[in-house]
Amino acid sequence: MPQLEVDGATLTYDDEGPRDGAAPLVFVHGWTADRHRWDHQLDHFARRRRVIRLDLRGHGESSGAGVRTVAALADDVLALLDHLQVERCVLAGHSMGGMIAQTIALSHPARVERLVLVGTIGRMTYSRARGLLMAASTRVPYRLFIAANIRRAFAPGYPREEIRRYIAASAAVPREVVMTLYGAMRAFDVLDRVGEIRTPTLLVHGTRDVQLPLAQMLRMATAYPDAVVRLIDAGHELPLEKPRELTRAIDRFLTGQAA
Numbered sequence: 001m002p003q004l005e006v007d008g009a010t011l012t013y014d015d016e017g018p019r020d021g022a023a024p025l026v027f028v029h030g031w032t033a034d035r036h037r038w039d040h041q042l043d044h045f046a047r048r049r050r051v052i053r054l055d056l057r058g059h060g061e062s063s064g065a066g067v068r069t070v071a072a073l074a075d076d077v078l079a080l081l082d083h084l085q086v087e088r089c090v091l092a093g094h095s096m097g098g099m100i101a102q103t104i105a106l107s108h109p110a111r112v113e114r115l116v117l118v119g120t121i122g123r124m125t126y127s128r129a130r131g132l133l134m135a136a137s138t139r140v141p142y143r144l145f146i147a148a149n150i151r152r153a154f155a156p157g158y159p160r161e162e163i164r165r166y167i168a169a170s171a172a173v174p175r176e177v178v179m180t181l182y183g184a185m186r187a188f189d190v191l192d193r194v195g196e197i198r199t200p201t202l203l204v205h206g207t208r209d210v211q212l213p214l215a216q217m218l219r220m221a222t223a224y225p226d227a228v229v230r231l232i233d234a235g236h237e238l239p240l241e242k243p244r245e246l247t248r249a250i251d252r253f254l255t256g257q258a259a
Contacts, residue, residue, distance in 0.1 A: 001061060006079045009064025013054035013080060017046035023089050023113040024050035028077060030095030030119075031185065032146065032170035032178055034060030037094060040243035041250065052089075054080055056097075058177030060169075065177050070096070070188045073181075074103040081111070090254065092116035094239055095212065096181065099188050105197050106190060115201040116250055119236050121212050122191035122220040146171045146178075155208040155235035166240070194223045201227040202253040204246060206234035228253060 004011045014035060017024075025045050027038040035053040045051050056073055057064035067073055077100060081089065091112050093101030098120025105112045150167045201224050205217045214231070221229050230249045234241040 004080055004083050006076050009057035011054050012061035015052050017050040019050055022049045024052050024086050026089045026091050027053040028093040028097030028100050030097045031181055032173050037239045041247050044247050059173050068180055069184050070099045071103050074100045088113050090114045094118040095120055096185055102190055105199055112199050115199045118204045119238050121216045122194050123189045124186050142175050143171045153211050153236040203227050204230045204249050206238050207231050209236045211236035
């Protein structure tokens with residue numbers, strides 16, 4: 001896999017598909033995940049346009065730590081785009097990746113042709129249950145903490161063996177990275193600024209998402225001046241739970257159809 005050295009980190013990425021003049025699709029994954037969350041979208045879209053995805057620092061096959069803000073993660077994504085000479089793109093982010101995407105859309109609007117936000121929000125507001133889980137993070141073994149977070153990210157009925165596989169992958173992310181970025185997400189708040197984003201935006205959310213509840217996304221959606229909302233019967237892990245439905249929603253958005 002190609003890699004890029006950025007500010008003490010080695011970022012692993014994929015860059016596939018034809019360079020036909022269309023704005024590349026850039027996919028950014030969420031907290032404790034990796035670029036393979038977007039496998040279905042890469043397989044579909046790279047047949048006809050350029051698709052880029054990366055492992056954020058400390059995740060997947062990328063090394064590095066020390067980033068304490070969502071804006072700093074956004075800088076990593078921008079550094080990769082600069083390296084690949086991508087001036088303008090369609091930017092898609094899931095969960096924390098959606099926070100990164102919003103940050104880029106606000107700080108560098110000319111670089112984002114369209115914005116796709118999947119299972120994300122503009123301001124972090126945790127339920128009491130999530131707060132208790134995070135409070136317990138220092139008192140339980142790291143893998144148990146990760147397992148609890150991953151299990152609640154999926155709607156009931158998702159195959160248990162698959163959930164165990166994602167627990168193992170997430171547990172491979174260093175604890176320092178996970179907890180530091182948890183703090184970064186807690187500090188993230190652009191809710192009062194999303195009205196500044198004039199980029200056509202697709203908001204996709206799972207109706208059974210308990211990690212970042214639907215009501216919080218809908219609150220954000222009302223502030224977007226040009227947004228399409230698509231709801232899917234799933235939990236927080238839309239790219240894994242309903243990959244075809246998510247791909248279809250993105251495809252219709254890119255081709256100007258109703259989501």
